[in-house]
Amino acid sequence: MRLEILPVLGIGDVTEGDDLAAMIATAAPWLRDGDVLVVTSKIVSKAEGRLVDVPADGPERLAARDEVLAGETARVVATRGATRIVQTHHGFVMASAGIDASNVDKTRLVLLPEDPDGSARALRATLRERYDLDVAVIVSDTMGRPWRNGLTDVALGVAGMPAIRDHRGEIDPYGNELQLTEMAVVDELAGAGELIKGKCDQVPVAVIRGYLGETRDDDEGARTLVRDAALDLFSLGTAEARAAGLREAATLADGPGPTPADPAAVDRAIAAVAQVVAPGTVFTHVTDEEVRAGLVATVPGWPAQATGLVLGAPPAPLDPADLVRFGADLQRLRIALAAEGVSSALLPPPPGSTASASLAL
Numbered sequence: 001m002r003l004e005i006l007p008v009l010g011i012g013d014v015t016e017g018d019d020l021a022a023m024i025a026t027a028a029p030w031l032r033d034g035d036v037l038v039v040t041s042k043i044v045s046k047a048e049g050r051l052v053d054v055p056a057d058g059p060e061r062l063a064a065r066d067e068v069l070a071g072e073t074a075r076v077v078a079t080r081g082a083t084r085i086v087q088t089h090h091g092f093v094m095a096s097a098g099i100d101a102s103n104v105d106k107t108r109l110v111l112l113p114e115d116p117d118g119s120a121r122a123l124r125a126t127l128r129e130r131y132d133l134d135v136a137v138i139v140s141d142t143m144g145r146p147w148r149n150g151l152t153d154v155a156l157g158v159a160g161m162p163a164i165r166d167h168r169g170e171i172d173p174y175g176n177e178l179q180l181t182e183m184a185v186v187d188e189l190a191g192a193g194e195l196i197k198g199k200c201d202q203v204p205v206a207v208i209r210g211y212l213g214e215t216r217d218d219d220e221g222a223r224t225l226v227r228d229a230a231l232d233l234f235s236l237g238t239a240e241a242r243a244a245g246l247r248e249a250a251t252l253a254d255g256p257g258p259t260p261a262d263p264a265a266v267d268r269a270i271a272a273v274a275q276v277v278a279p280g281t282v283f284t285h286v287t288d289e290e291v292r293a294g295l296v297a298t299v300p301g302w303p304a305q306a307t308g309l310v311l312g313a314p315p316a317p318l319d320p321a322d323l324v325r326f327g328a329d330l331q332r333l334r335i336a337l338a339a340e341g342v343s344s345a346l347l348p349p350p351p352g353s354t355a356s357a358s359l360a361l
Contacts, residue, residue: 001210003209004207004210005209006196006208007196007197007205008027008028008207011043011205014046014047016046020043021123021127024037025131027205031127031131031207032135032209033134033215034134034136034209034212035136035207035209036135036137036160036207036209036211037137037207038189038192039120039137039138039139041140042104042204043205044139045113046104048119050113051108052108053107054068054107054109055107068111069099072097072098072112074091077235077236077237080237083095085237088112090116090226092143094143098141099112103200103202112156113156113157115157116221117158117222119139120222121137121221124136124159124160124215134214135160136158137159138190138222139156140153140154140190153190154187155184155190158186158221159221160216161212164183164186165182166181166182186225187225189211192206192208193206194206248338249335255303256308256344260307261307263287266310266337266361270333272336272339278315282312283310285309285310286308286309295350295353299350299360302347303360306361308361309358309361311355311358312333312356312358313354314326334346342361344359346358347359
């Protein structure tokens with residue numbers, strides 16, 4: 001495979017209501033069937049009227065921008081100073097919801113296209129119907145990446161080709177079956193197109209030639225690239241995830257989990273709180289099966305599904321202040337256990353033991 005990346009020159013500024021298909025076809029009469037057009041989302045948004053008037057500067061501009069950002073935000077992911085990382089209504093996680101103040105008049109902001117996949121499909125359909133051109137269209141924008149410096153263009157919308165190339169089930173040259181390899185090829189093509197589009201060169205469209213043998217309509221579009229927040233390892237920023245965890249710590253449910261607790265996880269939780277509990281407070285993880293069975297048989301209300309036992313003993317002699325502190329220490333341990341994925345229930349101690357409480361795991 002040999003790829004060519006070609007700039008589409010001479011498109012000029014785009015304003016609301018402009019006919020993008022006509023502008024591209026006029027500027028690139030050399031387009032061929034099978035070409036992939038990488039179109040900067042900003043010119044799509046401009047043509048579609050996704051512009052907002054704001055003051056040119058001062059506090060009023062900042063207030064207006066915040067209002068626009070709130071309207072484009074479905075979920076706040078992280079806030080760092082003046083920068084807000086949010087999930088848009090499309091599902092994209094982006095700084096400032098992709099709102100752009102570059103390459104536009106100072107009194108306006110450009111929003112993302114309302115439906116990037118729909119915009120890509122409409123442009124592809126117009127080029128095919130009016131100019132008899134069978135091309136794929138990628139609507140691209142710039143994003144950052146977790147754990148990586150620098151920005152790159154990615155696909156917000158696509159038409160005429162699948163967003164993902166699925167290699168699962170294929171055999172590599174060493175005889176290994178690929179299990180997880182799904183390549184976001186439209187993101188790779190969007191990044192390649194950005195190499196010649198640039199940021200200040202006013203080249204909003206690039207053409208990638210040689211990748212596609214033929215186009216293919218795919219109803220999934222680029223939305224198939226949006227990972228569900230429940231599966232996203234970066235669905236919250238670090239500070240926000242920590243705050244959410246602390247809030248959840250206040251509402252821990254009583255009861256052991258559905259599966260046996262990992263003994264190593266229990267020991268890690270005990271070690272984590274050992275340095276902050278009151279002097280003399282001791283937590284003992286009972287791991288001997290016979291000893292544990294004998295103890296839990298005497299604990300009132302012991303849950304039938306519980307498989308683990310931790311005994312807690314406060315310092316002696318016990319005064320009221322120590323009792324309060326011991327209760328706090330027990331809650332610290334329950335939180336540490338929950339952080340390890342271990343649920344617990346607070347119960348009375350086994351009769352006759354030196355413990356003052358027990359945790360059923």
